[in-house]
Amino acid sequence: MLASIKQYIDELNPENGKVCDLFCGSGVVSEYLLQQYDVLAVDIQNYSKVYCEARLTGGIKDIDLHGIESTIKSSLVRKINLNDYKPVLDYEEECKKALEQGNLEPMYEIIEKGSLYAYLENLEYADSALSAELAKVFSGVQKNIADRNNSIDSVFVRYYGGLYFTYKQAIDIDAIASYAFEQKEPLKSKMLAALMGAVTDVVNTVGKQFAQPLKVKNKDGSLKRNLAHKIKTDRGMDIFEYFNTWLSYYVERPQTTHDFKVVCDDYTTALRNLKPGDVKVVYADPPYTRYHYSRYYHILETLCLHDAPQISTTFPNGKGGLSRAIYRNDRHQSPFCIKSKAPKAFDDMFRYVYDAQASLILSYSPFDANSGATPRLLSIDEIVDLAKKYYQHVEVVSPGQFMHSRFNRLDNNYEINYEAERLIICRK
């Protein structure tokens, strides 16, 4: 869609004024626009800010990728973790061997109940008790980490190890993150973005998302044998290999002559901070289904915040035990994903962009009831009515034919809909 989006921006912006990418996510739109315009990129998620900084900042010369890898591999953080978590690392190797020999049970248990965080915090988590073997190795780790049981340098192995990654992969992720946080910008953001790329490549889930670990059991309690191949493949992947590939990519971004600023904040705050005329065009791509983005990216958010978050419970009142996916309890709930709040969220957006005297191009995905797609929060007509409260000239165009990534279905990761996107153009 990039060329289409830019074509409409060009029309509204003949003097090449600054453009705001309001819900910038991965930063690919900002990166494309930066070739011609100064850009203000805004998103509420921290991982988005890191992605944008990594993409929009030009390349870094003379980076010794091999040197970085060997420094991280021999770092104190990694050495301590490899030692502290040795009981689970050894046990994991045994589980891998058992899996090779057709015994799924031990590895599948790790995927289902392997969060050390739950064990160490003594929180209600899985629906049945741990096996004696797993309980024993967890207790061994607990003794080893007595005075390091809340360390930021072991968050991945403690929270997500076993569930989403092997414990070994998670220790490598922790080591790279710790090293990245010691670096200055722009290397720090580029390393974190590269690590997010690697983490996304290796994660052992359906569709490589972070919304939930694999469900290893059928409804009748039997183990899903057909997952064994995927488990072996994903859990055999080397974090450093993927990290290095992504780091080469981010350190080679082109230099730009245009200015950019990345803001991690709510869209209303960012828009209210604009003085009239600061930006000429706002491109807005808000969420369009009830599925919160934060649900799919909570692990990337933890990686970029570099904190040890509290984990949410299944129900808001603390009932139902820990969320199976180990969600952070402060994950953002966007008003665009909540039926009762979405109309006001759009209204606020139109009003604040109008007050900033900018034109607006809104991307939204219409709902096709026949396609089996996830329902949208508002129809295109409802959104156009809201836009017309402020803008006199509102037009709906189709930027072409697209497929949307579909996180919530196991069998098919893409929502095939050849009219999957609309641009609502609000001319100042």
Ligand SMILES: C[S@@+](CC[C@H](N)C(=O)[O-])C[C@H]1O[C@@H](n2cnc3c(N)ncnc32)[C@H](O)[C@@H]1O
């Ligand atoms: C459809 S995605 C945008 C994708 C983006 N155009 C890209 O190319 O990657 C929607 C984005 O809106 C962000 N978001 C949701 N609610 C927000 C809010 N209240 N303020 C700012 N950003 C928000 C989400 O974090 C998500 O990145």
